[in-house]
Amino acid sequence: MKKILLTVALTVTGAVTALAANDADTLAKVEDASQLIITESPAGTAIKITRFQNGDSLTETITRNFDGPVTLNQRRWFSPISTGYPGYSSNWDLCMGGPGLGWTNACGQPDGTGIEMGKSLEISWLNMLSLKYTMPWKNSNISIGFGFDWRNYRISTSDVRFISTENGGITTGLYPEGAKGHGSRLKVFSMGIPVLWGQSIPVRTMDGSHFYMSVGAVFNYNSHGSLLTKWTDADGNEVKEKTNHIGQRRFSMDLIAIVKIGWGLNLYARYSPQTVLRGAGQLKFRPFSTGLILFY
Numbered sequence: 001m002k003k004i005l006l007t008v009a010l011t012v013t014g015a016v017t018a019l020a021a022n023d024a025d026t027l028a029k030v031e032d033a034s035q036l037i038i039t040e041s042p043a044g045t046a047i048k049i050t051r052f053q054n055g056d057s058l059t060e061t062i063t064r065n066f067d068g069p070v071t072l073n074q075r076r077w078f079s080p081i082s083t084g085y086p087g088y089s090s091n092w093d094l095c096m097g098g099p100g101l102g103w104t105n106a107c108g109q110p111d112g113t114g115i116e117m118g119k120s121l122e123i124s125w126l127n128m129l130s131l132k133y134t135m136p137w138k139n140s141n142i143s144i145g146f147g148f149d150w151r152n153y154r155i156s157t158s159d160v161r162f163i164s165t166e167n168g169g170i171t172t173g174l175y176p177e178g179a180k181g182h183g184s185r186l187k188v189f190s191m192g193i194p195v196l197w198g199q200s201i202p203v204r205t206m207d208g209s210h211f212y213m214s215v216g217a218v219f220n221y222n223s224h225g226s227l228l229t230k231w232t233d234a235d236g237n238e239v240k241e242k243t244n245h246i247g248q249r250r251f252s253m254d255l256i257a258i259v260k261i262g263w264g265l266n267l268y269a270r271y272s273p274q275t276v277l278r279g280a281g282q283l284k285f286r287p288f289s290t291g292l293i294l295f296y
Contacts, residue, residue, distance in 0.1 A: 092133050095143070098126030100268060102291020104151050106276075109285040113172055114158040120185075122270075122289045124149040126194055126218075126256075126296065139200040147192050149220065151287060153276070154185040161229045162186055162283075168245040169282045170227065178234030188248050188276060189224040194256070207262030214296070218254040218270070249278040258293060266293040 035050040044065035102122040106115040130145025155161060155172075161184035163173045175181045196216035203211040225248035229241045256270045271288045 092131060095130050095132050095145075096127055098124075098147065098293050098296040100124045100126060100291055100293035102268065102270070102289045104153065104287050104289040106153055106285035107271075107288050108275075110172075110283070112158075112160065113283070113285070114155045114160045115153050115285065116155065116157060119154045119156055120152050122149065122151045122291060124293075126192075126293060130194070132198075141198045142196070143198065144193065144195050147194060147218075149190040149192055149218075151188050151190075151276075151289070152185050153187075153285075153287075154183065156183040160184075161231070162227050163229075164227055164241070164243045164246070165281070167247075167279075167281075169247045169279055170277055171281070171283055175231050176233060179239070180232045182230040182232065184229035185227070186246060186276075187224075187226045187228070188222055188246075190220040190222045190252075192218040192220045192254070194218045196256070196258075205260055205262040209260070209262060212260040214256075214258040216256060218256055220252045220254060222248050222250055222252060247277050247279050247282055249274060249276060252276075254287075258296060260296075264295045266296050267291075268293045 035048075037048040037050075039046050039048075044063060047062040049061075100123075102124070103117050104120040104122045105117040106113070106120070109115050124147065126147045127143070127145035128147045130143045132141050132143035134141045159174050159181060160172050161175055161181060163171050165171055170186065194216060195218075196214045198212065198214040201211045201213070205211050224244070225246040226244045227242065227246050231239050233239050252272055252274045254270050254272045256268060258266050258268045260266050267290070269288075269290045272286055275282070275284050275286055277283055277285075
C-alpha cells in the first residue's frame with residue numbers, strides 16, 4: 001500500500017484555462033511512485049515525484065512557469081489511514097489501523113488447569129486512532145495511540161472448570177458429581193495505549209514491498225472481566241454460572257512485536273509479564289498471544 005501526500009493548488013485564471021485547452025503531453029512516466037507533491041506559486045507549478053528503490057530515495061522534479069500573474073487557492077490533506085510503511089519526511093500524522101485476531105496461551109498456569117490456547121481467542125484493534133511522528137531519516141517512526149483488546153481463556157476438554165470464590169476471586173475445580181461440562185471461560189476486556197517504534201528495512205516482503213516491523217509496549221486499563229461456565233447436571237437440567245467479579249488486574253502492560261508479511265497482513269506476538277488475576281489465592285497465569293493484524 002502506498003502513502004501519498006498531496007499538496008494541491010487549484011488555480012482559476014485565464015492562463016491556466018489556456019493551458020488546459022492544449023493537447024496533453026507526457027511530462028514524466030514514473031512507475032512504483034511512493035510520494036507525489038504538487039506545489040504552485042505565482043511563478044509556476046512544480047511536480048515532485050519520489051520513489052524508493054533498494055533503500056535509496058530517487059526524486060524527479062518537473063516545473064512549468066506561468067505566462068502571467070495568477071491567484072492561488074491551496075488545501076492540504078493527509079490520509080487518516082496508516083499504510084504500514086513509514087513516511088518520507090519528518091512530520092506528524094494522524095493514523096488508524098491494526099484490527100487483529102489471535103490465540104492466547106496462559107503461561108504458568110498450574111498443572112491440570114487445562115486452559116487451551118487453540119480455543120482461547122484474542123480480538124483486538126491496536127490503533128483505533130494514533131499519532132505518529134516520522135523521523136527525519138525517513139525509515140523510522142514512533143507512535144502513540146488508543147485501542148482495545150478482548151481476551152478469552154477457555155477450558156473445554158477436561159472436567160475442570162473456573163469457580164468464583166466468595167471474595168470475588170477465581171479458582172478451579174471439578175464439575176458437580178454426575179454433571180456433563182460444556183465449557184468454562186474467563187474474559188477480560190482492556191483499553192490500551194500502545195507506544196510503538198516502527199522500522200523499515202530495505203528487504204522485500206512476499207508482495208514486493210519493504211519489510212517493516214514495530215516493537216513497543218501497550219499500557220492497559222482492564223475495565224471488565226467475567227466468568228461463564230455451562231453444564232448439564234445429573235438430572236438433565238441446563239445450568240449456567242456467570243459473574244462479572246473475577247478480580248482481574250486493573251492496570252497491566254504488554255510487550256508487543258509486529259512483523260509485516262505482505263498484502264496488508266502482519267504477524268504479532270504479545271506478552272504480559274504480569275498475571276491476569278490479582279490477589280491472594282487467585283489463579284496465577286500470564287497471557288501470551290500470537291496472531292494476525294491487518295493494515296497496520
